[in-house]
Amino acid sequence: MRCLGGVIEHNTHRKVVVIGGGYAGTVAANRLRRRTDVDIALVNPRPEFVDRIRLHQFVSGTGDVAVDYGTLLGEGIELVVDSATHIDTADRMVRLASGHALDYDYVIYAVGSTTAVPSVPGAAEFAFSVAEVESAQRLRARLEEVPRDARLTVVGGGPTGVETAAELAEQGCTVALVCGGSLLPSLSAPGRRYVARWLSRHGVSVLEGATVTEVRPDAVVFGDGAVRPSALTIWTTGFGGPQLAAESGLRTDTLGRLLTDETLTSIDDDCIVATGDAVAPSGRPLRMSSQGAGALGAPAADTVLSRIAGTEPAVVDLALIGTCISLGRRVGIRQLARKDDTAVNFYVGGRAGARIKEVTCKVGVGKIRREARKPGSLIWPKGNPRPAFAASVVTSI
Numbered sequence: 001m002r003c004l005g006g007v008i009e010h011n012t013h014r015k016v017v018v019i020g021g022g023y024a025g026t027v028a029a030n031r032l033r034r035r036t037d038v039d040i041a042l043v044n045p046r047p048e049f050v051d052r053i054r055l056h057q058f059v060s061g062t063g064d065v066a067v068d069y070g071t072l073l074g075e076g077i078e079l080v081v082d083s084a085t086h087i088d089t090a091d092r093m094v095r096l097a098s099g100h101a102l103d104y105d106y107v108i109y110a111v112g113s114t115t116a117v118p119s120v121p122g123a124a125e126f127a128f129s130v131a132e133v134e135s136a137q138r139l140r141a142r143l144e145e146v147p148r149d150a151r152l153t154v155v156g157g158g159p160t161g162v163e164t165a166a167e168l169a170e171q172g173c174t175v176a177l178v179c180g181g182s183l184l185p186s187l188s189a190p191g192r193r194y195v196a197r198w199l200s201r202h203g204v205s206v207l208e209g210a211t212v213t214e215v216r217p218d219a220v221v222f223g224d225g226a227v228r229p230s231a232l233t234i235w236t237t238g239f240g241g242p243q244l245a246a247e248s249g250l251r252t253d254t255l256g257r258l259l260t261d262e263t264l265t266s267i268d269d270d271c272i273v274a275t276g277d278a279v280a281p282s283g284r285p286l287r288m289s290s291q292g293a294g295a296l297g298a299p300a301a302d303t304v305l306s307r308i309a310g311t312e313p314a315v316v317d318l319a320l321i322g323t324c325i326s327l328g329r330r331v332g333i334r335q336l337a338r339k340d341d342t343a344v345n346f347y348v349g350g351r352a353g354a355r356i357k358e359v360t361c362k363v364g365v366g367k368i369r370r371e372a373r374k375p376g377s378l379i380w381p382k383g384n385p386r387p388a389f390a391a392s393v394v395t396s397i
């Protein structure tokens, strides 16, 4: 469905419903306040913002994740504590789990990412996840039950797995990190070596090239048939996506990310704009990250504001500038990267790396507050223009 060239004729206020109050959704909601004639509703299932990038700290008891939306959202934004269950594009209504519905002129789809449901036998039943606050709460409760010297397994050698394993090791847990392929493949070789040394010094067994093929309540089974006792297994092999868009009849990629053009506008409906982890522009999504999500909230809001103003929305240009990974509370690594997100052979480690990581985490939330105070103030690294919208990529998905 198209809304008359994307411009809605109105004499009254426009209504924008932002679905999802994570990094992307809160930035977008705040930025929409650049216009005073926009009514903004932000739908989120919880009454508090979850600082997801600290969930591994929450699990280990070294950090908190709840932030009061009152300190993040600009005046006039209506926080609706509920879950969107359907986007009714014909009637322009967002249907909610409570049975209520919100009518809209535009939707900003910012539902983020979720735990990827693993297909490995036993993983869905017996493994835990740090990807969402509810699953992290279950994991934290279970951690309190297992004996202090129990053997734990973290499956997944990416940043989430490494941060989780490191946090637990620093707390004195005995951890094996099963990487599947290699440890942190997105880092440079020197960066990987640095992390591997830290993990080894802290007693983490890093199993590169090993794959878990079954999870049992008290063990993991490897591809070669070996069985390793595991009192608690944590699955971190990647994120999935909520299926709300797909279930609402909008085209998505295989992970449920909304397919959009390069202005972040749905390829099915000009009134729906997506952002954060939940968007796949031209079917070629950026890396899922809070860094990308916070920044993408701004152009998503700008696209909606352009459509309201009847001007052409800009294509997105965002350069991700490397990765920060914490190794417990005292050490971290800041891997530098080119504007296309590929790592260079330079990193900052040690306490300096930890400080950069902590500042980065604070900046993530700080940006939301700044945008609340001064809508339109967020700037983000550019210089990585994306290839022109490729309809062929989208139609082949």
Ligand SMILES: Cc1cc2nc3c(=O)[nH]c(=O)nc-3n(C[C@H](O)[C@H](O)[C@H](O)COP(=O)(O)OP(=O)(O)OC[C@H]3O[C@@H](n4cnc5c(N)ncnc54)[C@H](O)[C@@H]3O)c2cc1C
Binding pocket: 019, 020, 021, 022, 023, 024, 025, 043, 044, 045, 046, 050, 052, 053, 054, 055, 056, 082, 083, 084, 085, 110, 111, 112, 113, 130, 131, 132, 160, 163, 242, 244, 275, 276, 277, 278, 288, 289, 290, 291, 292, 293, 294, 324, 325
């Ligand atoms: C342990 C951990 C550590 C991480 N560390 C880093 C890091 O160091 N650096 C980094 O860049 N990234 C990191 N990430 C990834 C980062 O957290 C995500 O990429 C980021 O949260 C995406 O932001 P978002 O706004 O798109 O979505 P989210 O932060 O996931 O927010 C989406 C919101 O939408 C809500 N929602 C979902 N469905 C609905 C619905 N139907 N109705 C209403 N609301 C809905 C969700 O409940 C959530 O509140 C980490 C992730 C984890 C789990």
